[in-house]
Amino acid sequence: MHIAIFNQHHHNPDCPATCRHYTFLEYLAKRHKVSLVTSSGWKQLRITDNYSWVPEGVELYEQVVPYSNKMGIGRRLVSYGGFAAYSLTKGLAIPKPDVIWGVSTPLSTPWMADRVAKLRGVPWVFEVQDLWPSFPIEMGAVKKEWLQRRLYQLENKLYRSASHIVPLSPDMESYVAAQGITHDKITTILNGTDLEMVDAVTPEQVEALRRQYKLQGKQVVLYAGTYGRANNIPTIMQAAEALADHPNITFVLAGGGYYEEELQKLAKRLPNLRLLPPQPRPEVFKLFKLAALSLVSFNDLPVLASNSPAKLYDSLACSTPVIVTNPGWTKSLVEQHGCGRYSPAGQPTALAETIRQLLASPEELKEAGLRGAAVAREQFDRQLLARQMEDVLLKVAAKAK
Known part of the structure; x- marks a missing residue:
């Protein structure tokens, strides 16, 4: 054919x-x-x-x-x-x-x-x-x-x-x-997602990345994607500010786009915000493996609630739980499979509290990661x-x- x-x-x-x-x-x-x-x-x-x-x-x-x-x-x-x-x-x-x-x-x-x-x-x-x-x-x-x-x-x-x-x-x-x-x-x-790329990542590579970016002893909250007008970026920025007094929590954002200049200004002021340039596909999986938690973030618009974000699949395949901000099918997915949480878009206080609660519950994080990886192997x-x-x-x- x-x-x-x-x-x-x-x-x-x-x-x-x-x-x-x-x-x-x-x-x-x-x-x-x-x-x-x-x-x-x-x-x-x-x-x-x-x-x-x-x-x-x-x-x-x-x-x-x-x-x-x-x-x-x-x-x-x-x-x-x-x-x-x-x-x-x-x-x-x-x-x-x-x-x-x-x-x-x-x-x-x-x-x-x-x-x-x-x-x-x-x-x-x-x-x-x-x-x-x-x-x-x-x-x-x-x-x-x-x-x-x-x-x-x-x-x-x-x-x-x-x-x-x-x-x-x-x-x-x-x-x-x-x-x-x-x-x-x-x-x-x-x-x-590409499971063969997930499986190619070794613990040694993840630890080398942790040392490279001086993230030893840090619980990493990862956003990997576009800093676009549709991506609820101001909410992430305000949540990072709200958690600035938690020295063990670091936000790592890897990408580029509309809010890049504002993020760079904020990163100079906040010790818990680290910005990385856009990454080629294989490197993204190393970041997801390094993270304790990832953000799948979009504005509260009906059309965005229907989307199919790659970072959701990539994160779950790497055993990293997700916080989603859309009330659509992604919310249903993480709640049904117990592989993450929902926090409404545009509510930075709620997002910061959800992050704090999850990172304070290592057993819940571990179990959520395992469930996410299982559904990724089965469906993604x-x-x-x-x-x-x-x-x-x-x-x-x-x-x-």
């Missing part, structure tokens, strides 16, 4: 990113012909050079187009539009695929996958990584009501046009179904999730024939 995937935001494990599709493509390319239509945007963020840019066997079609989380709306639209135009041209030129796989975000990528699929007479699968346009609208990036309506109409049209839809969380599935899509057309495949292994994606693609291609 020939699979053509349209994904503007391809990256590899040398980048500070989740690498879901890298793992999936690596799995699929051993069994099928795989063509990847993408952009070069993430290459500039590559930290190391330990991995090939695409897995062996993947045919790469790449447009040189800039992209950054720090871009304003105008520059992002130029980037999205440029990639959409490239996708159409390249999608019509590559050997005819049996199935097309379009990945949001942004919505322009699955839109172009739909166009190419219709012109070439093949089915397509819509992977919903984030709910668009709900995310930019709820974040205030799309203010004009007429444009909001047009984007929601486009979203609904794409759901109906796709042969199958793959959301990344149960709440996303519920949202898609609420748009009038039958559940037999939807398969949730979680974001997941990307090798198993890649097989689920393969099954979806095979069924869609077979049905079309």
Whole structure:
């Protein structure tokens, strides 16, 4: 089978990113012909050079187009539009695929996958990584009501046009179904994590990291991810201030983004706040193994409650309990499996108290970590999730024939 995937935001494990599709493509390319239509945007963020840019066997079609989380709306639209135009041209030129796989975000990528699929007479699968346009609208990036309506109409049209839809969380599935899509057309495949990278981390590496950052004797509270406007970062900052008089507790934040400058100013003032640069994928697991507790933090918006954050899966796989700030399915997950706690977004006093309570209960932390690791082995292994994606693609291609 020939699979053509349209994904503007391809990256590899040398980048500070989740690498879901890298793992999936690596799995699929051993069994099928795989063509990847993408952009070069993430290459500039590559930290190391330990991995090939695409897995062996993947045919790469790449447009040189800039992209950054720090871009304003105008520059992002130029980037999205440029990639959409490239996708159409390249999608019509590559050997005819049996199935097309379009990945949001942004919505322009699955839109172009739909166009190419219709012109070439093949089915397509819509992977919903984030709910668009709900995310930019709820974040205030799309203010004009007429444009909001047009984007929601486009979203609904794409759901109906796709042969199958793959959301990344149960709440996303519920949202898609609420748009009038039958559940037999939807398969949730979680974001997941790379267990082989978890298993590669040794105790000696973790201790070396602890010495490197002078964290001996410290209980580390880790946030590893984007310092974005959606990530409830001010609450973490205020919680760190509230716990500054607990010398055994240190907040370690690894990432970059919108709040980076404010965090740097705060770190100069607080002895219990340590900032690290973005890390390549294998190094992130060392940090999670080092941490006593991790934060999976987002603002209190309905669209964010549905997301499928990689740091949740990575942390639990490393036996590190999590505190989540969304009232959605992640809250249900940690409470059902006893692998963390919920603390409401925007409430720094509550977050600080939850952290203090958990770190004062070593047995609870240990048991929560073991339960998290067990559920990760059972449900979050990307090798198993890649097989689920393969099954979806095979069924869609077979049905079309």
